[in-house]
Amino acid sequence: MKLPKIRELLEAVKALVVGPYTSRFPRKPHVPFKSFRGQPQFNEDFCVGCLACEEVCPAGAIGHNDAVSGGKAVRTIYHYTDTCIFCGECEAACIADHKGIKLSTEWDLAFFDRNRAFESIDRDLVTCERCGAVVAARRHLQWITDRLGELAFSSPTLYQTKLKELGLIDDNPAAVHRENARSDRLKTLCAHCRRQTTAGA
Amino acid sequence: MGVESGMPTCAEQFHHNRLNPAPKIEKGPARLFIDLDRCASGECSGCRLKCSYGSTEKNNNGIFSVAELATFVLVCRKCEEAHCVKACPVEALERRDEAGKVLVRHNLRCVGCKSCSHACPYGTIFPENLPFLVHNCDFCLDRRNKKNEPLCIATCPLGALRLVPADKEPGENTYPVGDNLLVHSTHWRNEKA
Numbered sequence: 001m002k003l004p005k006i007r008e009l010l011e012a013v014k015a016l017v018v019g020p021y022t023s024r025f026p027r028k029p030h031v032p033f034k035s036f037r038g039q040p041q042f043n044e045d046f047c048v049g050c051l052a053c054e055e056v057c058p059a060g061a062i063g064h065n066d067a068v069s070g071g072k073a074v075r076t077i078y079h080y081t082d083t084c085i086f087c088g089e090c091e092a093a094c095i096a097d098h099k100g101i102k103l104s105t106e107w108d109l110a111f112f113d114r115n116r117a118f119e120s121i122d123r124d125l126v127t128c129e130r131c132g133a134v135v136a137a138r139r140h141l142q143w144i145t146d147r148l149g150e151l152a153f154s155s156p157t158l159y160q161t162k163l164k165e166l167g168l169i170d171d172n173p174a175a176v177h178r179e180n181a182r183s184d185r186l187k188t189l190c191a192h193c194r195r196q197t198t199a200g201a
Numbered sequence: 202m203g204v205e206s207g208m209p210t211c212a213e214q215f216h217h218n219r220l221n222p223a224p225k226i227e228k229g230p231a232r233l234f235i236d237l238d239r240c241a242s243g244e245c246s247g248c249r250l251k252c253s254y255g256s257t258e259k260n261n262n263g264i265f266s267v268a269e270l271a272t273f274v275l276v277c278r279k280c281e282e283a284h285c286v287k288a289c290p291v292e293a294l295e296r297r298d299e300a301g302k303v304l305v306r307h308n309l310r311c312v313g314c315k316s317c318s319h320a321c322p323y324g325t326i327f328p329e330n331l332p333f334l335v336h337n338c339d340f341c342l343d344r345r346n347k348k349n350e351p352l353c354i355a356t357c358p359l360g361a362l363r364l365v366p367a368d369k370e371p372g373e374n375t376y377p378v379g380d381n382l383l384v385h386s387t388h389w390r391n392e393k394a
């Protein structure tokens with residue numbers, strides 16, 4: 001008899017004593033390994049709304065919608081469970097310390113209605129005070145401001161967002177000024193308007 | 202110059218730190234002319250031109266790499282302490298010390314978060330010009346002798362592109378960049394400020 005056969009025999013005897021390797025699923029719920037790659041989940045506390053996860057997702061499982069209505073602009077980021085391949089690229093790219101979206105060990109992902117196979121997160125947006133276009137998510141601008149330190153004071157878009165967060169200003173006082181190039185420069189602006197207003201020396 | 206004679210295009214020179222940001226006007230293969238003012242006017246929402254590179258990616262064709270190169274060489278103010286570089290979370294942006302202190306975005310590192318765009322106090326980098334997947338323009342150098350113009354020229358809806366003989370004196374606000382590019386751009390200029 002060859003060696004492997006003896007090993008199998010030993011396993012069989014052992015199983016009689018300590019019970020089978022297989023779990024009692026579904027009677028007993030399955031507990032996945034800690035490193036199991038399950039459902040990616042957004043984290044309210046960390047996601048800054050930059051959309052790097054959407055850029056890098058190879059399956060196109062992350063999408064977003066920017067809704068601007070009245071004075072409010074909100075970005076909703078979607079993660080589609082039925083499209084996701086659980087590769088973890090989103091978590092690897094996430095600029096919020098890889099915590100804005102994270103693979104969980106959640107594996108029980110069956111849906112009766114495929115249209116509901118998604119989860120989402122909402123982030124406040126900052127819009128351009130000159131042209132109305134979306135600049136970026138408020139949290140993202142705050143994240144950049146913190147990263148830049150004192151350099152952020154070169155950009156009104158950044159320091160005004162930060163001052164608003166700290167409750168030091170309400171609305172940008174320059175935003176209500178008469179339209180002329182100089183006060184435009186002190187507004188919260190998108191990159192296009194920023195370039196136009198700073199181009200003339 | 203060009204692919205056939207084994208010389209790298211200016212996109213390759215850029216990445217190998219051999220780009221000449223202010224070359225002389227002399228004989229050579231026709232330069233690709235880009236009107237950056239028109240291209241970056243915001244009139245175009247999402248570039249729709251066709252590119253022989255065969256890209257099927259929306260908002261990503263060879264011209265994005267050309268516009269990025271031209272912007273970094275001409276529009277960027279080469280900040281001593283670059284905001285964009287400091288903002289990047291993955292060290293994808295580098296400011297070269299040589300060759301006119303031109304920025305380079307290492308696109309294999311870039312995750313497309315646009316932090317650099319929002320950090321720049323001059324609006325140099327437009328967020329829509331930071332594709333995660335990059336197609337580096339080769340200026341269709343090996344297709345030139347078949348007499349068909351690069352596909353981008355014929356398909357740009359704003360007519361911002363054309364071929365210009367390399368030895369033609371550039372007009373106002375027009376600058377040659379590297380070996381293959383001629384850029385029209387009215388931007389802030391250090392010597393005028």
Ligand code: SF4
Nearest residue numbers: 057084085087088090
């Ligand atoms: S795990 Fe992969 S496929 Fe799923 S959302 Fe993240 S990047 Fe996309």
Ligand code: SF4
Nearest residue numbers: 047048051053094100
């Ligand atoms: S912070 Fe992370 S999870 Fe949020 S949008 Fe950016 S990459 Fe995605």
Ligand code: SF4
Nearest residue numbers: 277278280284285321
């Ligand atoms: S912050 Fe803007 S102007 Fe300064 S180096 Fe970066 S892109 Fe150029």
Ligand code: SF4
Nearest residue numbers: 289311312314315317
């Ligand atoms: S878009 Fe790319 S280069 Fe710019 S900050 Fe993000 S990772 Fe860095």
